[in-house]
């Protein structure tokens with residue numbers, strides 16, 4: 341039992357988080373999701389440690405549902421579940437690190453390439469993995485510059501390449517085309533190529549975008565990561581990483597003390613986030629995800645139209661949910677929690693309302 345003073349602190353924190361949750365537009369996190377029916381699971385010492393597909397003695401886990409989530413996304417990313425292995429991570433950073441780890445184990449002598457617009461988790465991962473890396477130019481839309489990639493790869497044409505393709509950059513939702521990446525490298529004689537698709541935000545809806553940018557297993561990706569707490573939304577950060585089975589077999593170590601295979605980066609892993617993601621995909625299905633994306637896209641288009649009508653140079657990439665803005669003033673950054681680098685942005689995620697957009701547009705344009 342908490343005493344009155346500490347109870348009060350919790351209540352104050354709840355009120356502050358609730359208010360903040362109602363006024364953020366700058367982060368790609370869904371709002372308004374409802375997982376109340378899953379709260380009963382919170383009374384167990386759930387833990388999915390080890391390989392979700394391998395043997396395990398600890399049974400207070402949700403590994404069966406975790407495997408279903410992996411199989412679902414294998415299908416969404418156009419691979420047969422029998423070809424793909426994966427697990428639910430603590431978030432996007434772990435997924436990117438894992439993909440790069442598999443690439444390095446396949447090609448220990450590789451050079452890693454990624455564009456300047458890539459999320460900082462990738463530079464952290466290459467430092468951790470001691471992978472030599474080269475930064476590639478990005479175009480104003482946030483897409484990797486294929487010609488620059490080719491020019492830089494020429495210098496190491498006798499070495500394999502590991503490329504992180506952005507399937508939605510953090511600031512502009514720019515997309516790299518993995519077929520063009522392979523072609524650019526092939527043209528300069530680099531044939532041994534591992535591609536990791538960072539689809540943190542866009543993973544769930546990228547298959548439904550038009551035009552569709554090549555990014556998935558059928559297009560030639562070796563591993564793909566998406567975040568669970570972004571488009572679907574989750575009270576606990578989480579992500580999904582998937583990879584071709586043959587790459588994972590290379591890192592598989594013999595069964596550890598729990599009787600499981602040691603294939604994952606973390607040992608103990610949440611049993612709750614797989615239940616949340618399973619609940620999201622089973623209640624939505626592919627059709628529901630597509631519908632949710634289309635609603636967001638409609639609101640993103642509306643946002644750009646409204647701002648342009650008021651002479652604000654807002655834009656977005658084709659069918660993107662991220663609206664790129666000229667840097668907004670400090671008071672708006674604070675109120676709407678808007679990330680600003682050379683540009684500002686807002687992200688229309690599920691749960692974003694027209695009223696919120698109208699309020700921001702109004703605040704940006706009233707003089």
Ligand SMILES: Cc1ncc(COP(=O)(O)O)c(C=O)c1O
Pocket residue numbers: 430431432433434436459461508509510538540541567577579
């Ligand atoms: C494109 C991209 N990749 C990776 C990440 C890292 O994800 P996380 O914060 O879940 O570790 C982010 C986070 O915003 C992102 O935008």
